Amino acid sequence: MEIQKSRGIVLSSRSVGEADRLVRAFTREYGKRSFVFKGIRKSKKRSAAAAEPGALLDLVYYYHAERDFHIVNEFTLRGQHRGPEADLAGILYLFLMLEVVDKTTGQNDPGRPVFDLLEAALKALDETSRRGHLAVFFILHLLRIGGILPGFDSCKICGKRELERFALDWADLAPVCATCAGGRRMGRLLPRGGIEFIRTSLRTKYSSLDLDAWDDDLVLDLLFNLCLFIEGYFHTVLKSKEMVFSGIAGGKKLELQCRDGNNLWESQKI
Ligand SMILES: [Zn+2]
Numbered sequence: 001m002e003i004q005k006s007r008g009i010v011l012s013s014r015s016v017g018e019a020d021r022l023v024r025a026f027t028r029e030y031g032k033r034s035f036v037f038k039g040i041r042k043s044k045k046r047s048a049a050a051a052e053p054g055a056l057l058d059l060v061y062y063y064h065a066e067r068d069f070h071i072v073n074e075f076t077l078r079g080q081h082r083g084p085e086a087d088l089a090g091i092l093y094l095f096l097m098l099e100v101v102d103k104t105t106g107q108n109d110p111g112r113p114v115f116d117l118l119e120a121a122l123k124a125l126d127e128t129s130r131r132g133h134l135a136v137f138f139i140l141h142l143l144r145i146g147g148i149l150p151g152f153d154s155c156k157i158c159g160k161r162e163l164e165r166f167a168l169d170w171a172d173l174a175p176v177c178a179t180c181a182g183g184r185r186m187g188r189l190l191p192r193g194g195i196e197f198i199r200t201s202l203r204t205k206y207s208s209l210d211l212d213a214w215d216d217d218l219v220l221d222l223l224f225n226l227c228l229f230i231e232g233y234f235h236t237v238l239k240s241k242e243m244v245f246s247g248i249a250g251g252k253k254l255e256l257q258c259r260d261g262n263n264l265w266e267s268q269k270i
Helices: 088-104 112-127 131-145 192-203 216-233 239-248
Strands: 002-016 020-027 031-037 056-063 069-079 165-168 175-177 255-257 263-266
Touching: 002 031, 002 069, 002 088, 002 112, 020 056, 020 088, 020 112, 088 112, 088 131, 088 216, 088 239, 112 131, 131 192, 131 216, 165 192, 165 216, 192 216, 216 239
Parallel strands: 031 069
Antiparallel strands: 002 020, 002 056, 020 031, 056 069, 165 175, 255 263
8 A cells, every 4th residue: 555646537426335435536647546535425624526526636545556446535626617506518518528538548547648638628618608619629639649530631431532521430430421421320411510620629729719610510410429439439338428418409309310210319308
C-alpha cells in the first residue's frame, strides 16, 4: 500500500452501505481508477458533491495494487458542473460525455490527453450555447486520441472526395458516398455539412468553430452515428444515449432507420 495523489474527474458513482460512495474517476496521472469515499454521505465537513459525476478533484488516497477500489484519505473539490442548477439537457450531455470516456478507456491506462480533453469539455459545457455540437466535437477528439478515427477525406469505397451526401459506416465510422452506400447497412444519408463539421472539428479548437453554420438536427444525427459506432466497436451499451435522444431531441420525432428498414430507435417525448 502506498499513498498517491491524483487529480481526477468523476465519471460515475453509486452509494454503498450507510454513508459511503463508490466512484469511478478518470485521473490525470493514472487513467481510470475506482475509489471509495468513506462516510461522505453523512459528513458535515465534506461536500458530498465531490463524489458526483462531473466533479473535478484533487485526491489523496491509499493505493492498493491488488484492489479494485482505493480508499480516499483527503480530497479538494476543484470544480464541478453546475449540478442541481444545470438544466436537463446540460446534465444529459454531461452524462453522455462521461459515459463515453468510461466505456472507451481501460482501468489504470494512463491518458493525459483524455484527461485534458475531458476537463476542457466540462468547462465548455457550462459556457457553450450548443451542447450537441460540443458532444460531437468531444467524441471525435476522444476517438482521435484513441487512434481509432478513420480518414474523412473521401468515400472509403470509391475514394470520391466530394461527398454531397454520405453515410457513416457504423463498423469503422468511415464515410461512404450516397452511391456506394446503396444497399449497405449503415446510417441514413447525411448532407454535405455533416462531413464539413467533422473535418472542421478535427482541425480547429471548439472555441473557433462557427457553431451556427451547422444546425442542431444535423449535429444530432452525427452524434447518434458516433454513439452507434462506439457501441459496436467497444461492445458496450451507452445508457445515456437514449436519455439524451429522448430528452434533447425534444418534442421532435427523430426517426433513424438503417438501410434494411429496421426501425432502430425512435425518440419519445418526455
Ligand atoms: Zn463511394
